[in-house]
Every structure is written in structure tokens, then in C-alpha cells.
Amino acid sequence: MEATAEKAEEKKYVDAGIQKGLDALTPEKVEKAINRVFRAETGARLKAYEEICVRCGLCADGCHYYLSHEGDPAYAPVGKVKQTLWKLLKKRGRITPEELERVALVAYTECNLCRRCAMYCPLGIDTAYIITVVRRLCHLLGITPRYIQDTAHSHSVTMNQMWVKEDEWIDSLLWQEEEAREEIPTLRIPLDKEGADIMYSVIAPEPKFQPQLIYYAAVILNECGMDWTMPSMPGWDNSDMAMFTGDVELMGRLKRSHFERAQKLRVKRVVMGECGHAFRAVYDVGNRWLGWRDFPVEVVHAIDFYWQMLQEGRLKVKKKFERPVTLHDPCNIVRGRGLHEKARDLVRAFCSNFTEMHPNREHNYCCCAGGGVINCGPPYKKVRVEGNSIKADQLKATGAEVVIAPCHNCHSGLKDIIEAYDVGMELSFFSEIIYECMEKPNAVEG
Amino acid sequence: MHQVYGFVVGPLAWIAFAVFVLGSIWKMYTMYRSAKTRDGQVLAYWNLKYALRSIIHWSVPFWPVNSRRHPFMTIVSFTFHICLVLVPVFLLAHVMLWDYYHGFRFWSLPEGAADVMTFLVILACLVFAVRRILLREVRYVTSAMDWAVLAIVFLPFLTGFLAYHQIGPYRVMIILHILFGEIMLAAIPFTRLSHMLLSPFSRGYIGSEFGGVRKAKDW
Known part of the structure; x- marks a missing residue:
């Protein structure tokens, strides 16, 4: 019996980020944060969603977690709302640390905010929005999983997600330029070129782990004859983990830095690499926080950019990729x-x-x-x-x-x-x- | 008994309608105010064209992907909602009451049709109840409030059906029917039944986001 109990104990992973936050909480602090998020920071949407959800369970098929867990109701979108929002609204400051831990785990690790379930709810309830609000609360309570919080810290200190230092960033670009010049001798990765048509921005994992993607982008931009540049200064990283931790203030700083870098370079538009969440941060979330209905500088996703190049005849197909x-x-x-x-x-x-x-x-x-x-x-x-x-x-x-x-x-x-x-x-x-x-x-x- | 009848069709009816109308106005006003003061995105991104696009798609059975995944539920749910609205408004006996008390005359459903529709509402309520018990994803999120709301909808139709067919004590049944109907009416703005008022807006808003911002379908 003892061995089994030990094994069970071994299995349970204690997230230092969440645990440290829980240790510092009091019912008063929890109550205060709940009031702040549910009374001051949110309004009609959350109220309506909470009230009109008829608990029909039809959203369940919208979620890949649910479909992958043989219909375990705890993974249905509404099941996740039950474990988070409803629990918080019901128990408020009286919620136990164990329950709060579950709230954080559901919100951060059992929902991808992919919004597929929004297309499955007959009433149009946006569960991803609800989970985003729950994450905001978790951020205010300081119960964020350690790893993602570390990326948020990196954002805060360096304005990029991966603790990339300024010299490392510039060096990575120069390195990729040098590599690419062996293939295309005229190729440049122009840094801080004011008045260029395009600012190309990436997420920090590219210089950190996948610099060849910068190489490919540089080749495509050059061979399409674009007048482009990359910034050497902060604002080059378009990623945004703060948007996902619930740290909206930091998210706003990051998006401002990205937009302002483009504005300082006086570019006509920003083209960004093949990243999804960074794009969401720009067109959907960060821009709103900054008060922009759309965005101050046009931002184009790589797919859209390649497509435009193809339409304009600048990007030409030499051979087909034949593998299925x-x-x-x-x-x-x-x-x-x-x-x-x-x-x-x-x-x-x-x-x-x-x-x-x-x-x-x-x-x-x-x-x-x-x-x-x-x-x-x-x-x-x-x-x-x-x-x-x-x-x-x-x-x-x-x-x-x-x-x-x-x-x-x-x-x-x-x-x-x-x-x-x-x-x-x-x-x-x-x-x-x-x-x-x-x-x-x-x-x-x- | 006569006095009780007089009370439920008289003062209580006025109260129920007043609670429904004023409560609905209050609900819509507080939601609008909340959107304006604390949730500005709702109004900023509201887009009538895409709101209607979404509402229309979701108003046609089997158009949204999810309604095709659950054909039985789609049929039951559409039948339920259509009958739930049409029967109380256009039932001959109700139309006659409007005419008798207020002098309004309008079209009424053929009696046989209304009878079948009432029965369908009762059946649909039973289907919903069975779903709540049998389906794990529904049972998991079901609380006492969900049963109460289901009962609030079920009872006026059941008692109306029994009264029409003169099953059980007619006078008691008709009084209960009116009473339950009034409870349902008054409950609309204050329970989950408020989706009757708010769903065009929740649907319209997600439609606006998907159409206007996300440039994607939401069905």
C-alpha cells in the first residue's frame, strides 16, 4: 500500500509557479481579485454567457480534448467552464487552494483558446473568451504555470520571448545573411532601413532555434524584389505569451513596441512569419487593448504575403513539390x-x-x-x-x-x-x- | 375557486406581464449599459450584416455543422422552440382571452394543430430531461436550476394539455395552467430563459467577430 501511495505522490507534478502563488493567497486576496475581474474588468459578454448558457452540452464535440478523451465531460467546453468560472462565481473567496489549482490547470493546460467550440454553441457563446478571463484572474492571483510565466518574464525584460540578447539577435541576422549570400550574392537582410516598404518581424524562437526560417524568408523577400527591412531594436519579436498568461498590461507593452518599431521605421506594412498566436495578438487582442480597432500599421501574415507575391507574378514556381x-x-x-x-x-x-x-x-x-x-x-x-x-x-x-x-x-x-x-x-x-x-x-x- | 380564478386571470396576470415586460426592458438596458461602460468591444465590433448572417445560418436546421452532427436534437430543438413560441401566442383560447379582455383580435392556430404542437412541447421537454440524465456531458453540468427551468417550461404546457382534454379536475387544472404560465412569463428575464431575449445578441456578436474580424464562417 505504501509503495502505491508513494507512486501516486510521485506522479503528481507540483507546478512551482502555481504552488508559490497559492501559498501567498488569502481568501481576502482571492475575493478582491474576483471582484476586480468579474465586476470591473468584464461586463456584458461574461454576464450574458454565464446567464444564458442552457447547459445543453452541444459544445462538447467542438473540443479536441473531449473527442480525444472518449467523451469525458470534464473536457467539454462547458465542463471546463463549470470547473473554472462557475466555481469561482459560486465560491468566491472561499474557494480552496486545491480548487484554485484545478482552475489554473484547466485554464492554462486544458484549453487552447482555439475557439472551435464557439462554432458549436447554438447560442454563440465564446468559451475561449471565458477561459481568457479566468486566466486573467489567475495572473492577478499569481498562479501561472512556471514555464509560461518565465516566457512572460523574458518578454518583460527583453521585449522578446526567449531571452534573446540584442547582440545575439543582430548576430543571428548577419549570420543568416552571410549564409544566404553564398547562394544569392546580392542578398541583404537590411537592418533598420527607414522608409522601406516592408518590416519583416518574427517570433523569438526563430533566431533561437530555427534561424533557417529567417534565411528562407530573406530569400523569398529578396527574390520577389521587395524593399524590406528587419529591426535591430526591440519590437522585432511579434510573439506574445503575456496575452496567454492574462498579463494584458504586458501584452499591451509588447504590441506597442512592435507597432512603434514599424512606425519609427516608417514602413508601409509589417509582414510577419508563419506564426499563429503572434498574428492573433496583432489583429485581434493586443490591438484592442491599445485602443486600435484594426491596427496602426497594416500587418500581413506570411501566407497572405506569399499569396500576394504569387498573384503579382513576383513569386514563380520552378518545380513542384512532389511528395504527398x-x-x-x-x-x-x-x-x-x-x-x-x-x-x-x-x-x-x-x-x-x-x-x-x-x-x-x-x-x-x-x-x-x-x-x-x-x-x-x-x-x-x-x-x-x-x-x-x-x-x-x-x-x-x-x-x-x-x-x-x-x-x-x-x-x-x-x-x-x-x-x-x-x-x-x-x-x-x-x-x-x-x-x-x-x-x-x-x-x-x- | 371562482375567486382564485379571478385572481390569476386578473391581478396576477397583470403582475406577470408587468414583470415580464419591465424585467425584459431592465435586462436589455443593464446589458446595454454594461456593454457600453465595461465591455466596449461588443459595441465596437458589432456588425449588423455579419450578425444577421450568423443568425440566419443558425435559424436553418442542418445548416450549421453541429446541427448535422446531432440530427435528432436539431429536430427536437427546432420543433420545441417553434411550438413554444407559437402555441401560447396563437392558441385560439388565448386569442379569445385577448379579444374578451382587451378587444384585440388576431389569427389563431387551428385547434388540432395547437393540440399536436402542445404535445410536441411536452415530448421535447421529456427528451431534454432524458438527455440531462443519460448524456454524460449534459449530466456533468446540470444543476437544480436547470431542472427548475425545465419544469417552468414543462408545467404550463402539461396543465394546458390536460385542461384542454378535460383530464383531471378541469377548474384546478386551468388555474394551475394560468399560474404556471404566469410563472414562466415572469421567469424569462431572470433565469436562463433570458436566452430568449439575449441569444440574438450573443449569436449576432459572435457572428460579427467571425465575419468582421476573423473573416471566417461561424457555423
Whole structure:
């Protein structure tokens, strides 16, 4: 018996970030934060959603966690609202630390804020919004999972997500420029070029782990003949984990820095890399916090940009990518921004063997990494992978060899799922395929 | 008994209608004020074209993906809601009351049709009750309030049906029917039944977000 109890104890992971926050809480502090969030910071939407939800359970099929857990009701969107919002509203300051821990875990690790369930509720209730509000409360209570809080700290100190120092950032760009010049001698990654047409911004994991993506983007931008630049100063990172921790003040600082960098460079528009959450932060969340209905400088997602280049004839197809591919529709650029048809135009232009996954477009299953869930770190990898077996089934059914996933979170999340369920597929960004298959007029024959 | 009848069709009816009308106005006003003062996004992103696009799509059975996933529930739910609204407003006996007390005359449902529709509402309520018990995802989130709301809707139709068919003591049944009807009316602005008032706006708002900002379908 003792051995079993020990084993059970070993199994339970105590998140230092959440635990430390819980230790410092008193019922008064909890009550105060609840009042602040539910009485002062939110209004009609939350009130209406709480009141009109008829508890019909029809949202359940909207959630990949629910579908992957054999219909466990705790994973249905409304089940998550029960464990978080309803519990908070009912118990207020009397909520126990154990219950609060559960609130934080549900909000941060069992919901990707992918908003698929919003399309399944007959009343149009936006459960992702409710969970966002719950995360805001958790942030105010200081009960955020340690890993994602660390990325928020990095944002706060360095204005980028990965503790990338200024010299490292500039060095990474110069390095990629040097590499690319071997292929295209005239290529430049222009830094801080005032008045350029385009500012290209990326998320910090690119210089940190995937600098080749900057290389591919530089090649595409150069070979399309764009007048572009990248900033050397803070504001180059368009990512935003503060949006997911509930730290809206920091989110606002980050988005302001990104927009203001573009304004200082007097560019006509910002083109951003293949990232979903960063795009959401710009067109949907951060801009609103700053008081912009849309945005002060036009921001174009990579898919949209490549598509425009293709339409204008600047981007030309040299050869087709022949391996069988399928396309994953990331929530933040498809359900969030309607880029699915443009993505398909690109796939058809560059790939000769394309199979749709089902469901697709707005109804595609989430990667289970987004919404900050993957940023909660390795302790929750199992939650993500087990919570998305349906994705593995969906991928397998296509029979494709390569999944195009034009979003960093989706990429990392799908990689874990592909490995865990032995799906046997490779992942690719659009830029990788385009780089491989495009015409490069300025390249030296190698 | 006569006095009780007089009371439920008289002062209590006035009170019920007053609570319903004033409560609904109050509800809509407080929601609007809350949106204006504390949730500015709602009004800023409200877009009539996309709101209507969403409302229309969700008003047609089997158009939204989810309604095709649950065909039985779609049929039951649409039948329930249509009958729930039409029967109380256009039942011949109700129309006659309007005419008798206030001199309004309007079209009424054929009696046979109204009878069937009432029965369908009762059946639908039973289906909802069975769902609440049998389906895990529904049972998990069901509380006493959900049963109370279901009862509030179920009882006026049950008693109305029994009274019409003269099953049980007619006079008691008709008084109970009126009383339950009044409870339902008065409960609309203050319970989950307020989705009758607010759902066009919750639906319209998510439609505005999906259409105007997210450039995507929401059905």
C-alpha cells in the first residue's frame, strides 16, 4: 500500500509557479481579485454567457480534448467552464487552494483558446473568451504555470520571448545573411532601413532555434524584389505569451513596441512569419487593448504575403513539390483570420500531390499546443498529447508524407503528436517548400 | 375557486406581464449599459450584416455543422422552440382571452394543430430531461436550476394539455395552467430563459467577430 501511495505522490507534478502563488493567497486576496475581474474588468459578454448558457452540452464535440478523451465531460467546453468560472462565481473567496489549482490547470493546460467550440454553441457563446478571463484572474492571483510565466518574464525584460540578447539577435541576422549570400550574392537582410516598404518581424524562437526560417524568408523577400527591412531594436519579436498568461498590461507593452518599431521605421506594412498566436495578438487582442480597432500599421501574415507575391507574378514556381502533402489549418489564421483559401492556393501552386484532412478549414482540429499550452512546458506534454489523439487519427487518414503547418505552435504540437502516435509524417512550413520550389533569378548555380 | 380564478386571470396576470415586460426592458438596458461602460468591444465590433448572417445560418436546421452532427436534437430543438413560441401566442383560447379582455383580435392556430404542437412541447421537454440524465456531458453540468427551468417550461404546457382534454379536475387544472404560465412569463428575464431575449445578441456578436474580424464562417 505504501509503495502505491508513494507512486501516486510521485506522479503528481507540483507546478512551482502555481504552488508559490497559492501559498501567498488569502481568501481576502482571492475575493478582491474576483471582484476586480468579474465586476470591473468584464461586463456584458461574461454576464450574458454565464446567464444564458442552457447547459445543453452541444459544445462538447467542438473540443479536441473531449473527442480525444472518449467523451469525458470534464473536457467539454462547458465542463471546463463549470470547473473554472462557475466555481469561482459560486465560491468566491472561499474557494480552496486545491480548487484554485484545478482552475489554473484547466485554464492554462486544458484549453487552447482555439475557439472551435464557439462554432458549436447554438447560442454563440465564446468559451475561449471565458477561459481568457479566468486566466486573467489567475495572473492577478499569481498562479501561472512556471514555464509560461518565465516566457512572460523574458518578454518583460527583453521585449522578446526567449531571452534573446540584442547582440545575439543582430548576430543571428548577419549570420543568416552571410549564409544566404553564398547562394544569392546580392542578398541583404537590411537592418533598420527607414522608409522601406516592408518590416519583416518574427517570433523569438526563430533566431533561437530555427534561424533557417529567417534565411528562407530573406530569400523569398529578396527574390520577389521587395524593399524590406528587419529591426535591430526591440519590437522585432511579434510573439506574445503575456496575452496567454492574462498579463494584458504586458501584452499591451509588447504590441506597442512592435507597432512603434514599424512606425519609427516608417514602413508601409509589417509582414510577419508563419506564426499563429503572434498574428492573433496583432489583429485581434493586443490591438484592442491599445485602443486600435484594426491596427496602426497594416500587418500581413506570411501566407497572405506569399499569396500576394504569387498573384503579382513576383513569386514563380520552378518545380513542384512532389511528395504527398496535407495542410493543417491553424486556428489563429484560419478560424481567426480566414486565410484558408489562400493557403490552399499556395499548396496547389507548389505541390502536385495534395490531400485534404477532414474536418478542415474553420472546423479543423486544433494542434493542442496553442493558446500557451505548449509554453506551460514539458510537465504538461502528456496533457497535450493525450488530449489530441483525434488529431493523430485525422493526420493518419490522409496518407500524406508531409504536413504543412504554417504556425510555430502547431508545428511543435503536431511534432509531439506525430511522434507519440507513430504517425510517421514530416512537418513543413510554407517557406521551406516555397524556398525549395521557387524560381531564384539571382541565385548562383551551385 | 371562482375567486382564485379571478385572481390569476386578473391581478396576477397583470403582475406577470408587468414583470415580464419591465424585467425584459431592465435586462436589455443593464446589458446595454454594461456593454457600453465595461465591455466596449461588443459595441465596437458589432456588425449588423455579419450578425444577421450568423443568425440566419443558425435559424436553418442542418445548416450549421453541429446541427448535422446531432440530427435528432436539431429536430427536437427546432420543433420545441417553434411550438413554444407559437402555441401560447396563437392558441385560439388565448386569442379569445385577448379579444374578451382587451378587444384585440388576431389569427389563431387551428385547434388540432395547437393540440399536436402542445404535445410536441411536452415530448421535447421529456427528451431534454432524458438527455440531462443519460448524456454524460449534459449530466456533468446540470444543476437544480436547470431542472427548475425545465419544469417552468414543462408545467404550463402539461396543465394546458390536460385542461384542454378535460383530464383531471378541469377548474384546478386551468388555474394551475394560468399560474404556471404566469410563472414562466415572469421567469424569462431572470433565469436562463433570458436566452430568449439575449441569444440574438450573443449569436449576432459572435457572428460579427467571425465575419468582421476573423473573416471566417461561424457555423
